[in-house]
Amino acid sequence: MSTRLAEGDTAPAFTLTDDQGQSVSLSDFAGQRVVVYFYPAAMTPGCTTQAVDFTAAAEAFDKAGITVLGISPDEVDQLAAFRVKADIAFPLLSDPDHLALEPYGAWGERMLYGKQVTGVIRSTFVVDVAEDGTGTVATAQYNVKATGHVERLRRQLAI
Numbered sequence: 001m002s003t004r005l006a007e008g009d010t011a012p013a014f015t016l017t018d019d020q021g022q023s024v025s026l027s028d029f030a031g032q033r034v035v036v037y038f039y040p041a042a043m044t045p046g047c048t049t050q051a052v053d054f055t056a057a058a059e060a061f062d063k064a065g066i067t068v069l070g071i072s073p074d075e076v077d078q079l080a081a082f083r084v085k086a087d088i089a090f091p092l093l094s095d096p097d098h099l100a101l102e103p104y105g106a107w108g109e110r111m112l113y114g115k116q117v118t119g120v121i122r123s124t125f126v127v128d129v130a131e132d133g134t135g136t137v138a139t140a141q142y143n144v145k146a147t148g149h150v151e152r153l154r155r156q157l158a159i
Helices: 045-056 058-063 076-086 149-157
Strands: 015-018 023-025 033-038 066-072 092-094 107-112 115-120 123-129 135-142
Touching (some): 015 076, 045 058, 045 076, 058 066, 135 149
Antiparallel strands (some): 123 135
């Protein structure tokens, strides 16, 4: 299992391709706060619920100056279809090679319908990105539940 991050840790840098085919790096958000959340698979019920909830809260996150990024191992075309189908209001990043999933500790052993499997551990991080593009973990949450997660996060962040 990969190492788990905690508050105060350096956020691993990443550059991934988004659902529009553009390259997106954590350092692109210098001077900002970013929610980086990892989810198992586009268009599955739990992942759709979570993405729709983040979209419904997009205005509150925007007003608080927080950018939301969703990351999964899905390919770009699958993410593009997911974004359109679920009318998602934020970038979805493709990580089929686990370039961000593993350093964030969001890839490893987990339970799925009572069976031990290796895959995405549904996780959410709040990252403060400094002016030089380096990130610091403000919040690290592992094994979050899709339903109600966004509302809990908003309460924690007071937005």
